[in-house]
Amino acid sequence: MSAFEVLVSNITQSFLDHGYEAMTMSKLAKYCNITRRGLYHHFSSKEEAFRAMVDQNNAHTRQNSIREGGQLFSAGSNVLDIVTAVLDVRYGDTRRKLVLSPYALEVNDYAFRLCRPAMIEAAALFQADFAALLEQTMANGLLMLRPSISIETLVQLLCDGARGTNQSFFAPEPAEIAARYRAMSQAILYGCAEPVKL
Helix, strand or coil: CCHHHHHHHHHHHHHHHHCCCCCCHHHHHHHCCCCHHHHHHHCCCHHHHHHHHHHHHHHHHHHHHHHHHHHHHHCCCCHHHHHHHHHHHHHHHHHHHHHCCCCHHHHHHHHHHHHHHHHHHHHHHHHHHHHHHHHHHHHCCCCCCCCCCCHHHHHHHHHHHHHHHHHCCCCCCHHHHHHHHHHHHHHHHHCCCCCCCC
């Protein structure tokens, strides 16, 4: 990890430990064990530091999730295992960090307020990477879509399901997140009901 990435990791932990609203650049510098001048060298405001936190998290979870899925694909894993692992890294890693924070709702709220365009861009990039990975599984005969479903639609449903799992009223405990993604992915990939013939 570069020195800048380490700084952003420290910023992340500071916002998780102390929240966004009460944070100042002076406090952020203190929590990150850096001078105010050093912090201002990288960021002009706490908003900019917060955006860097969100950007780094999105980049890392995107890269790590696709890498994990690719490794499972190369090892001969089934599609459900691949999909579950990809979603667990992309969405579960962030959820597990937030669950431990007393400021989770505040941090999540400010992420959507301050970083929405960047989050949409990150989601689009991730979904394109995820679609490419699933296309590899299709090319190897591990997955066959119904004619009415495109790979983009499947990926959108899976990502919507993972995000919905994280935001549900009965959100899973950190240790249960992967199992919930798996159950949701299984339902989307293979269905959980058959139409009743009358």
